Amino acid sequence: MDAIGIAIFTVLGAVIASFLNVCIDRLPARQSIISPPSHCPFCRHRLAVKDLVPILSYLALRGRCRYCRAAIPRRILWLEIANAALFGYLYSQYGASAELAVIASYCCLFIVIMVIDLEQGLIPNRIVYPAMIAAVIVSVFLPGLAVVPGIKYAAIGGGIGFGLALLVAVLSRGGMGFGDVKMAALMGLVIGYPMIFFTLILSAIIGGVVALVLLITKKKKRREGIPFGPILSIATIVTLLWGGSILNWYLGLF
Ligand SMILES: [Zn+2]
Incomplete structure (x- = not known):
């Protein structure tokens, strides 16, 4: 195994995560992700390079x-930490390849959507719409x-994601929002037909488990909504990483 490549990509994952953290903090508030330079949100002091070393700065400053x-x-x-581990893992699976670039980019996209929805309960259009265009471009040029x-297959997948999520949104009368419908369309464009069915079934299973845990621990009452954005994001990332393997294993049971 290419240990040096894995090490480099692990560090790269941590560095990119710092940028993802900026995106998560600024994109929902419609702020630029480039300027102003990184600053403390509390005292607005501009951060120096020594304050911005991924993982290490946080630990050194406690x-x-x-x-x-x-x-x-x-x-x-x-x-x-999570993104560093993810990038190291991705390099170990794909090596230095176009596949690595695409799957790492998609994972970052869905991680950003997941964290924003977890923290703020919204899925910004200014992430989803450009991501849809990017997914179409990737499918056209790197099929x-x-x-x-x-x-x-991307177009059919996008249509299926949009259609089925819209159906659920209408039937659940607001239990699932339109942000989630657009999100499902994006997932379909990224995953494509027929694997989008696998992703949606996986989302339903994860959603069921999350709902059950929230009910048992009494974190949520029955009528309150559960955060679909993070669940859809996790199902998409799992499909990107292991969808084919899980499906083969499952079909091998019969
Ligand atoms: Zn400060």
Whole structure:
């Protein structure tokens, strides 16, 4: 195994996670992700390079701003660690390839959507619409890759995701919002037909387990909605990483 490649990609994953954290903080608020430069949201002090080293800065500062001692959200650290592990894993599976670039980009996209919806309960159009266009472009220009459906299958997948989610939204009378419907269309474009069915079934299973756990732990009452965005995101990422393997294993049971 290419240990140096994995190490480089693990570090790259942590660095990119720092950028994803900026996207998560700024995109829903309609702020630019480029300017102003990184600053503490509490005291607005501009952050130096030593404050911005992924994982290490957070640990060295014990999760507090160097200038005003305000607590930095834990999510900053967890995302950097998780994304570092994810990128190292992806490199070990795909090596230096176009597949790696595409699947890593898609994972980052759905991680950002997941965290924003978890924290703020919304799925911003200014992420979903450009992502749809990007997915179409990827399908048109890179249809030969294992993780990319051809444009025809992407279009059918997008239609199925949109149609079925719209049906659920109408039947559940607001239990599922229109943001989730657009999200399902995006998933279909990325995953394509027929695997989008696998992703949607997986979403339903994960959603059922989450609903059950929330009910048992009494975190939510029966009538309250559950966050579909994070569930759809996790199902999409699992499909991208292991969808084919899980399906083969399942079909092998019979
Ligand atoms: Zn501060």
